[in-house]
Amino acid sequence: MKITYREAIRESIREAMQEDEKVFLMGEDVGHYGGCFAVSKDLLAEFGAERIRDTPLSESAFVGIGIGAAMNGMKPIVEVMTVNFSLLAADQIMNNAATILHMSGGLFNVPVVIRMATGGGKQLAAQHSHSLEGWYAHIPGLKVLTPATLEDARGMLISALKDPDPVLIFENSTLYNHQGELSEDAGAVDIFKAKIRRQGKDISLVTYGIGYHKCVAAAEILAAEGIDAEILDLRVLRPLDDATILETVKKTGRVLIVDEGWKSGGISAEISSRIMEKGFFDLDMPVARLGGAEVPMPYAEHLERIAVPQVETIVAKVKEMI
Amino acid sequence: MSEYKMPKLGADMEDAILIEWKVKEGDRVQKGDIIAEIETVKGDIDVEVFEDGIMEKIIAQPGERLPVGTVLAYINSNGKTTPEEDPVEVPPIEEPAPTKIPEEVPPKKEPILPPKPTEIPPIEEPPTIIPSPGVPEEEIPDIPAIPEEVPFTEEPVEQPSPEEFPPMEEPEIPPLPKEMPPRIIPLPTEPYRPTFRHNASPLARKIAKDLGIDLAQVKGTGEGGIIHKIDVERFANSVDNKEDSRPTIKEKPKVAKDRKVKMRTAIAAAMSRSNQEIPHYYLETAIDMQKAMNWLQTENEQRPVQKRLLAAVLLLKASALALQKVPELNGYWEDNRLNIQEGIHIGFAISLRGGGLVIPAIHDVNKKSIDELMNNLTDVSERARMGKLRSSELTDGTITITNIGDRGVAKVFGVIYPPQVAIIGFGKIIEKPWAENGMLGIRPILTATLAADHRATDGRIGAKFLSTLNKLLQTPSEL
Incomplete structure (x- = not known):
């Protein structure tokens, strides 16, 4: 079945809502407008305004409502337009969603699913384009998912809805139009493991989300030049799957982490640090990172382009390392 | 520049096997530093250097049996990096060579400056380079001995970057318009260089350890001579191929067995000479x-x-x-x-x-x-x-x-x-x-x-x- 990333998520939402009447979607413009990125197009007609709820422009309010609904037995899918806007709801996410199970002595789970778009590449400038998933990966009590493939776009939402605790799903906005084959019976996927999606022996490209696709393109170029790159799709930024990361480190001894986020205090720093702590003697050279330029995301197209890793920068960096 | 020769450690010594260098080319050495280990009939001896300077070139390779007086390395004694100078003509070492060893300079002969920690030359001046080669030697002030505790003196110290943090930008960032203050600090292009004694990756170290290979013998092909896994593996293969051609250093039970015999021979020679020559x-x-x-x-x-x-x-x-x-x-x-x-x-x-x-x-x-x-x-x-x-x-x-x-x-x-x-x-x-x-x-x-x-x-x-x-x-x- 040929399908886009956007459609895969929509199908997943639709299926979940058909199966379980406790599932509902809410967020800014998810109803009549069909979602800012058109993910929820047509769902209002199918499920009605009770279950596809347009909300006021107050992230703090509607994320909080989602958390409250989840605590009261519902299965809300809360859509936050971009990760930058999620900062308005950061208090709800951090101080409520992530902590209530702990603070209630294990009495209240918060099975909320919060989806948001992340990343640049659409000329949406410095207030809509950042990759802050690494920030949320900092917080105990949350699961942070970054689906890169159609299979994960569809399957991760299913698994997230089954999870008793808060799950954040970061959808890179440039992936929505990504089209490919997805088997008809694609269903739930695990939300704990990283995945080695391309086997290689010379270097490990550790990445997630849009970075995965750039690494695939880079690996093909490199393969033509005799460099055999392995690609690890992290999939889950919290909890990080140390075992699989260390497995690929052990195999190749060389690691390049590719991530659109800023390197300072970022998820790439965390991964690099874990490799150093647990895989030091498997390293044949220092762990290298490609991250976003440490500037607010530029608006100008050519500047935005060079502010994040691209296929050619990945290729160049790998060649430098080998 | 001066020659560093196989020392004669007593009248009865004729040669020794170089076991390992404790320094590498470019290292700063100070009088009294142990720079190599050699194997003599009297055991494994840590050999010292007799002058301050920089290891300019290492000639002798570990594993070789070398007669006394063989040039092992060149030491740049005044710390200049230009190798142009002719090596100082050192007369070949004759029998009573040991006396030529410069006397120990006790620390009190150091410059009278009180050795306060603040007197340590600023790190910005790489200790390996004395600036302005035009200055006559006499005018070059004595460099106070650098205390061993000061870290990183083995390597030229990098110029501190204007900011405390390493720069984060990728080089592709275009330069900002000139009139704007440079808010992005340009990154230094210095590649990462380990400061360990052997520039070897952790993996290379582990493999070398497992195979019993001395990293000092492995030539690194990485940037700046860094030893990677592949270098150790290549070395291991080359050693396997010519196993019998040369004694590998790590296995020396045979040498040890010989040592007793050789020591006896050496004592015999020295004592015979003594009794024949000395009234x-x-x-x-x-x-x-x-x-x-x-x-x-x-x-x-x-x-x-x-x-x-x-x-x-x-x-x-x-x-x-x-x-x-x-x-x-x-x-x-x-x-x-x-x-x-x-x-x-x-x-x-x-x-x-x-x-x-x-x-x-x-x-x-x-x-x-x-x-x-x-x-x-x-x-x-x-x-x-x-x-x-x-x-x-x-x-x-x-x-x-x-x-x-x-x-x-x-x-x-x-x-x-x-x-x-x-x-x-x-x-x-x-x-x-x-x-x-x-x-x-x-x-x-x-x-x-x-x-x-x-x-x-x-x-x-x-x-x-x-x-x-x-x-x-x-x-x-x-x-």
Whole structure:
């Protein structure tokens, strides 16, 4: 079945809502407008305004409502337009969603699913384009998912809805139009493991989300030049799957982490640090990172382009390392 | 630039196997630093460098057996990085070469500047480079010794970047318009360089360790000579292929077995030469050790077991002080004349388990306290038996003491260790009837002997030494 990333998520939402009447979607413009990125197009007609709820422009309010609904037995899918806007709801996410199970002595789970778009590449400038998933990966009590493939776009939402605790799903906005084959019976996927999606022996490209696709393109170029790159799709930024990361480190001894986020205090720093702590003697050279330029995301197209890793920068960096 | 040659660690040494370099090219070395380990018949010796400078070029490779005098490396002695200078013509080392070793400069000869930590040259000035090659050498100020504690002196220190954090930008960032203040700090293009002794990746280290490969032998092909896994593997393969062509360093049981035989041969050669060339004369005197033993007993009663003194250390110190008064015995017979040595470095013969002996020197014995000497003696004996002596300890001896009393013999007449001109012998301290001032008593008596080179001194000098020694031992608290 040929399908886009956007459609895969929509199908997943639709299926979940058909199966379980406790599932509902809410967020800014998810109803009549069909979602800012058109993910929820047509769902209002199918499920009605009770279950596809347009909300006021107050992230703090509607994320909080989602958390409250989840605590009261519902299965809300809360859509936050971009990760930058999620900062308005950061208090709800951090101080409520992530902590209530702990603070209630294990009495209240918060099975909320919060989806948001992340990343640049659409000329949406410095207030809509950042990759802050690494920030949320900092917080105990949350699961942070970054689906890169159609299979994960569809399957991760299913698994997230089954999870008793808060799950954040970061959808890179440039992936929505990504089209490919997805088997008809694609269903739930695990939300704990990283995945080695391309086997290689010379270097490990550790990445997630849009970075995965750039690494695939880079690996093909490199393969033509005799460099055999392995690609690890992290999939889950919290909890990080140390075992699989260390497995690929052990195999190749060389690691390049590719991530659109800023390197300072970022998820790439965390991964690099874990490799150093647990895989030091498997390293044949220092762990290298490609991250976003440490500037607010530029608006100008050519500047935005060079502010994040691209296929050619990945290729160049790998060649430098080998 | 000067040549660093295979040192001659005693008259009986002809060659040695270079085991490993402890430094690499470009390293700054200071006089007294251990720069290599060699294997001689007397064990594995840490060899020191005799000047300050920079390891300019390493020539000898580990595993080679190299005759004394072979150039092992070039040292840039004034720290300039230009290799243009012709190597200083050093006359080939002749037999009595050990005397050429520059005397130890005690730390007090350092510039009079108080060694406050703040006086350490700022890190920005890489210690490996003295700026402005145009400055005449005389004007180059002495660089105060850099304390070992200061980290990172092995590598040229990078210029600190204007910001504390390493820059985060990728080089692709286009330059900002000129009128804007440069808010993005340009990244230094310096590649990452490990500061370890061997520039090897952790994985390369692990593999080398597993395979028993010495990383010093592996040539790194990475950036700046970094050793990667592939370099170790290539090296391992090449060693496998020519396994028998050359002894690999890590396996030396065969060498060890040979060592006893070789040491015997070496001792035989040196002692034969001594007896053939040196006209020895022999003197002996009996020394009443009552006062010394009383003092030692009183002293030891107040000391914890580990700090207790042996009579040997009193004899060592007394000998040194006697040599101060009779310097003619402290020197070398070279070029048909006596070269009296200023430093009193007494070689102390130590017999090894399983046969053979070594004579490590204890430096400046006359200047050290009894406690220091006791520590030195313990330390050097342990290291001698482990085969872990330093080269200067084998070359610097200016006279030898053989103290065979603990083996139960009453006296010993030694054979001089050339090019030295005397050997002092101490027998067992034995209780004997002793007449003094018309009275008879029982006293602990030590028979001290002297074998000296009659070319260098006459009996009068030897007698003066023994009587001075006797006198000194009568006032042990002043030693």
